[in-house]
Amino acid sequence: MKAIHYSRNGGPEVMEFGELPDPQVGPDTVLIAVEWVSIEGGDLLNRQITPPAQVPFVPGYQAAGTVAATGSEVTRFRPGDKVVGFHWNGSHAELFAVQEHHAFAVPEGLDLRLAATVPIPFGTAHDALFEYGGLKPGETVLVQGAAGGVGLAAVQLAAQAGASVIGTASSPERLARIAPFGMHHGIDYRREDIASRCKDLTGGKGIDLVLDLAGGKGKDALMDAVRPHGRYAVVGASSGDLPSFGFFELIRKALHVYGISLGRDMHTPRARAMIEDLLARVAAGSLEMPIDAEFPLAEARRAHEHVATAHPFGRVLLRAR
Ligand SMILES: NC(=O)c1ccc[n+]([C@@H]2O[C@H](COP(=O)([O-])OP(=O)(O)OC[C@H]3O[C@@H](n4cnc5c(N)ncnc54)[C@H](OP(=O)(O)O)[C@@H]3O)[C@@H](O)[C@H]2O)c1
Structure with missing residues (x-):
């Protein structure tokens, strides 16, 4: 071959x-x-x-x-x-x-x-939001890296589940292209202060669930953006820099930090049912x-x-x- x-x-x-x-x-x-x-x-x-x-x-x-x-x-x-x-x-x-x-x-x-x-981007986003993230309707989710494959999947799945969706991307033009997928608010991660925008958008409360697809230094801004007792999904490091978490940062905010590895779950009947459902939703045109x-x-x-x-x-x- x-x-x-x-x-x-x-x-x-x-x-x-x-x-x-x-x-x-x-x-x-x-x-x-x-x-x-x-x-x-x-x-x-x-x-x-x-x-x-x-x-x-x-x-x-x-x-x-x-x-x-x-x-x-x-x-x-x-x-x-x-x-x-x-x-x-x-x-x-x-x-x-x-x-x-x-x-x-x-x-x-x-x-x-x-x-x-379909399977990896949508399956990863679904697990990070729901299976391990416990996202509920009305909660606010922040997707760091919303214009990529996992990001666009997460924006659509979270919005269709009734969450308020904030996404980041590298330019206003890219943010404008993400909005029709269900993103309610966009943040230009190169020019705007993610944490203060998130505080404003949530009336000071902070983000319920952060999906970090980019890793690296940006994680400090996401740490500031998430609310006390909030959840932080460690999914990827597309910025090219690996993030590291401070022990006391986690304690100070009483954060729930969890890693996602869809590959570890993909062989299970649960993940099969989820991926088959996602393929059906893409076939029906409700996800793209x-x-x-x-x-x-x-x-x-x-x-x-x-x-x-x-x-x-x-x-x-x-x-x-
Ligand atoms: N844990 C798992 O099971 C699992 C599964 C799938 C993927 N992943 C990981 O998740 C990450 C994303 O995957 P993907 O397939 O969605 O990648 P992708 O399609 O290549 O998209 C990556 C996105 O990251 C954004 N980005 C790059 N640098 C950034 C920064 N410094 N701050 C904020 N955003 C930044 C880019 O946005 P701009 O272009 O707007 O800059 C781009 O849209 C990868 O690291 C991948 O390895 C993990």
């Missing part, structure tokens, strides 16, 4: 395009003939900082396509089925091997391009994910560069065939 691979961490230039052996089909494997790869925020972070688990390493968490083969123990899928799959690596290729519990049927009528974007750009698989370097530098709105895709 043709695949993108790398052997050391670094920028997009460490990625090569070439021929690699096809993935092995184990008893529980669903082998996907990939049509569309969704470039996830974590794909870039891994390439930059996570030592490759094996070399050559094929990056990528998520892709959609048609089932090409199934292992002897697979009961839910057959060759020819349309699926979207998750694995810890391997999506940037013509063939993507996922375990059966990490494969999800694409509902009738849902375009594979859009299906490729804008596609910012598409590149051929062979041009993954250019695609990753675009994600890192061009401030895409929503998702960037690779076309594998």
Whole structure:
């Protein structure tokens, strides 16, 4: 198969395009003939900082396509089925091997391009808001990094659940594009003071639930923005800087801080039901994910560069065939 691979961490230039052996089909494997790869925020972070688990390493968490083969123990899928799959690596290729519990049927009528974007961003946002965040109607949620994949998913899910949604992005133009997805108030994180805007917008009370997708130094502003006894979801570090929390900061505010790792939950019946419901909502048009750009698989370097530098709105895709 043709695949993108790398052997050391670094920028997009460490990625090569070439021929690699096809993935092995184990008893529980669903082998996907990939049509569309969704470039996830974590794909870039891994390439930059996570030592490759094996070399050559094929990056990528998520892709959609048609089932090409199934292992002897697979009961839910057959060759020819349309699926979207998750694995810890391997999506940037013509063939993507996922375990059966990490494969999800694409509902009738849902375009594979859009299906490729669903499980991780929407599932992560849903878990951070509801399963672990306990968001209730009428509460205020702050989404740091609202123009990205997880951010746009969170804005829509929170607004549709009756929350008041505040989002941050890097410019007024980007904030204006997020508003129609359900965001009630936007904050330009480069030019505005997040904490004081949040205090004003909540009548001095502070934010009930913070979703931190960006990490880094911005977390201090989010710490100031959240109310005492509020909740703080540690989801990602798209700013490129890893956040660190002060022990006494947590005590002073009596904060509930929780980490999210959808990959750890995705094999469970609970997460399957959630992701199937999210796929159905996207198929019905009540949730959406804008596609910012598409590149051929062979041009993954250019695609990753675009994600890192061009401030895409929503998702960037690779076309594998
Ligand atoms: N824990 C999990 O299970 C899980 C699952 C999925 C993703 N993640 C992580 O969550 C993060 C977001 O993922 P994604 O797929 O949504 O990424 P994405 O689509 O690349 O979006 C990242 C967003 O972060 C914003 N951003 C960058 N630097 C920022 C800063 N200093 N302050 C505020 N916002 C900033 C960007 O906004 P502007 O363009 O407007 O600057 C961009 O919209 C990534 O770190 C990813 O690894 C974690």
